[in-house]
Amino acid sequence: xxxxxxxxxxxxxxxxxxxxxxxxxxxxxxxxxxxxxxxxxxxxxxxxxxxxxxxxxxxxxxxxxxxxxxxxxxxxxxxxxxxxxxxxxxxxxxxxxxxxxxxxxxxxxxxxxxxxxxxxxxxxxxxxxxxxxxxxxxxxxxxxxxxxxxxxxxxxxxxxxxxxxxxxxxxxxxxxxxxxxxxxxxxxxxxxxxxxxxxxxxxxxxxxxxxxxxxxxxxxxxxxxxxxxxxxxxxxxxxxxxxxxxxxxxxxxxxxxxxxxxxxxxxxxxxxxxxxxxxxxxxxxxxxxxxxxxxxxxxxxxxxxxxxxxxxxxxxxxxxxxxxxxxxxxxxxxxxxxxxxxxxxxxxxxxxxxxxxxxxxxxxxxxxxxxxxxxxxxxxxxxxxxxxxxxxxxxxxxxxxxxxxxxxxxxxxxxxxxxxxxxxxxxxxxxxxxxxxxxxxxxxxxxxxxxxxxxxxxxxxxxxxxxxxxxxxxxxxxxxxxxxxxxxxxxxxxxxxxxxxxxxxxxxxxxxxxxxxxxxxxxxxxxxxxxxxxxxxxxxxxxxxxxxxxxxxxx
Ligand SMILES: Cc1cc2nc3c(=O)[nH]c(=O)nc-3n(C[C@H](O)[C@H](O)[C@H](O)COP(=O)(O)OP(=O)(O)OC[C@H]3O[C@@H](n4cnc5c(N)ncnc54)[C@H](O)[C@@H]3O)c2cc1C
Ligand code: SF4
Ligand code: SF4
Numbered sequence: 001x002x003x004x005x006x007x008x009x010x011x012x013x014x015x016x017x018x019x020x021x022x023x024x025x026x027x028x029x030x031x032x033x034x035x036x037x038x039x040x041x042x043x044x045x046x047x048x049x050x051x052x053x054x055x056x057x058x059x060x061x062x063x064x065x066x067x068x069x070x071x072x073x074x075x076x077x078x079x080x081x082x083x084x085x086x087x088x089x090x091x092x093x094x095x096x097x098x099x100x101x102x103x104x105x106x107x108x109x110x111x112x113x114x115x116x117x118x119x120x121x122x123x124x125x126x127x128x129x130x131x132x133x134x135x136x137x138x139x140x141x142x143x144x145x146x147x148x149x150x151x152x153x154x155x156x157x158x159x160x161x162x163x164x165x166x167x168x169x170x171x172x173x174x175x176x177x178x179x180x181x182x183x184x185x186x187x188x189x190x191x192x193x194x195x196x197x198x199x200x201x202x203x204x205x206x207x208x209x210x211x212x213x214x215x216x217x218x219x220x221x222x223x224x225x226x227x228x229x230x231x232x233x234x235x236x237x238x239x240x241x242x243x244x245x246x247x248x249x250x251x252x253x254x255x256x257x258x259x260x261x262x263x264x265x266x267x268x269x270x271x272x273x274x275x276x277x278x279x280x281x282x283x284x285x286x287x288x289x290x291x292x293x294x295x296x297x298x299x300x301x302x303x304x305x306x307x308x309x310x311x312x313x314x315x316x317x318x319x320x321x322x323x324x325x326x327x328x329x330x331x332x333x334x335x336x337x338x339x340x341x342x343x344x345x346x347x348x349x350x351x352x353x354x355x356x357x358x359x360x361x362x363x364x365x366x367x368x369x370x371x372x373x374x375x376x377x378x379x380x381x382x383x384x385x386x387x388x389x390x391x392x393x394x395x396x397x398x399x400x401x402x403x404x405x406x407x408x409x410x411x412x413x414x415x416x417x418x419x420x421x422x423x424x425x426x427x428x429x430x431x432x433x434x435x436x437x438x439x440x441x442x443x444x445x446x447x448x449x450x451x452x453x454x455x456x457x458x459x460x461x462x463x464x465x466x467x468x469x470x471x472x473x474x475x476x477x478x479x480x481x482x483x484x485x486x487x488x489x490x491x492x493x494x495x496x497x498x499x500x501x502x503x504x505x506x507x508x509x510x511x512x513x514x515x516x517x518x519x520x521x522x523x524x525x526x527x528x529x530x531x532x533x534x535x536x537x538x539x540x541x542x543x544x545x546x547x548x549x550x551x552x553x554x555x
Pocket of ligand 1: 082138164200375403412
């Protein structure tokens with residue numbers, strides 16, 4: 001068919017390069033990386049989409065270095081972190097959240113096996129001499145970041161071995177002690193002056209430390225136990241949970257008793273119960289509130305239940321029962337739950353007339369611990385059993401900073417590690433007379449929203465689960481329960497990650513752009529949008545699988 005002669009159609013004889021369609025536009029897409037919800041929830045702010053992308057690409061060295069920007073202990077957090085990051089993972093809108101902690105653990109184990117080192121100082125460490133008190137995750141996190149900033153650090157630890165609760169609290173079936181020792185060796189090397197078995201305030205005075213060092217980081221944890229408050233608890237047969245776990249760590253063959261009553265609902269209560277089971281005892285956990293209010297981490301409760309540990313809730317002890325042969329048990333009362341309190345938890349009241357006897361020949365209390373105000377330097381303020389700190393972690397005037405369980409922060413390994421970093425940055429800013437330190441969180445980045453992610457680009461796949469020993473087999477020893485993911489499984493799990501808000505140069509935007517206005521900068525893998533050709537259709541914004549691009553009105 002021939003074209004009518006007078007039909008007013010303009011036909012271009014030129015290529016797309018000569019058509020500056022950009023002049024049509026009123027909307028303008030732009031490269032706008034965002035904060036992924038998982039990273040937002042990680043107390044250590046680990047760049048999860050970035051390290052997942054590197055694992056998927058088999059670049060494990062850079063994946064490990066990305067994690068270590070924030071957290072020097074991925075082998076440890078990969079094993080014991082309660083992984084709040086996974087709760088907000090957007091992949092669960094398609095199938096199941098990414099097993100972030102498992103991939104993190106794999107990367108940490110791989111780095112150790114392949115001889116990677118955190119820190120290779122090129123010259124002598126200079127700068128002010130700093131003392132870190134306590135070798136738990138808060139102290140270790142602080143040492144690590146101070147080393148990276150070039151400071152000379154001395155670490156003092158009251159116990160004979162380093163690690164704090166990682167060594168003397170968390171049992172070996174969850175965190176093998178050789179993994180801890182290897183990780184500490186990798187981080188501290190010979191660069192930190194180590195002083196194990198030295199308690200400040202007992203072996204060296206605080207005044208001496210303050211005159212010998214220009215700055216101090218306090219990471220002594222919370223060591224003061226909360227007593228049961230019942231008559232006769234000092235006579236014998238009653239132990240504090242942490243003391244009990246320390247004894248088991250030193251002697252894993254003790255027999256605490258036949259029927260052990262454990263009072264509390266946190267991690268300590270569950271670890272004590274699981275240790276008792278492994279020592280051939282019969283543990284029974286008694287908790288005064290409901291199961292929903294238990295502060296223990298979900299995984300720990302689930303594993304204890306698998307092992308057959310009995311938990312009775314809404315029960316409080318009222319008295320210790322003894323006869324001439326020794327401890328016989330507890331008199332207890334049943335409780336009724338009440339409405340939500342100001343702390344967001346349900347309270348409880350005793351049900352009068354519900355008193356009953358609970359047989360047991362050993363009692364372990366696990367009510368938590370407080371900072372020991374008597375064992376801290378003067379000038380440090382303690383309120384309700386915790387050291388008060390500023391947003392930068394300063395705990396008093398004159399270069400004293402604090403972090404971890406001694407402060408009012410949530411009690412977890414990754415919170416303690418993050419507070420150690422905050423302390424290091426705070427000390428650095430203090431010595432440089434800066435008012436501001438780098439913010440802990442990446443607040444300047446906008447949080448990516450679920451509706452900005454295009455899950456239809458991803459097909460359903462199962463979350464990778466590492467091998468786990470059967471409950472019947474694992475209760476007879478303290479060996480680790482869970483294996484590390486295989487390299488194939490870790491790469492597969494990393495490939496399930498959407499990389500929310502993070503550009504991994506997939507090129508989808510360039511593929512869909514009808515005006516060939518989008519290309520990828522090959523150097524640093526950012527998206528370049530050529531305004532001369534972009535007419536603002538914003539297909540690229542709509543089609544980005546990860547919500548990286550945003551749109552604004554052109555002015
Ligand atoms: C049984 C148990 C199980 C837990 N399980 C988990 C878990 O699975 N996951 C998780 O994330 N968290 C867990 N936690 C919590 C976590 O272990 C703590 O939040 C974390 O260890 C706190 O770190 P920190 O460095 O502040 O203190 P700590 O780990 O307590 O270390 C403080 C160190 O300072 C030393 N010290 C104290 N005073 C002095 C002094 N004057 N001079 C020199 N040294 C001193 C102490 O000896 C100690 O070694 C658990 C806690 C317990 C008790
Ligand atoms: S440290 Fe914990 S919260 Fe952070 S990425 Fe690892 S598992 Fe998640
Ligand atoms: S899919 Fe990946 S980037 Fe997105 S929230 Fe989950 S772990 Fe984070």
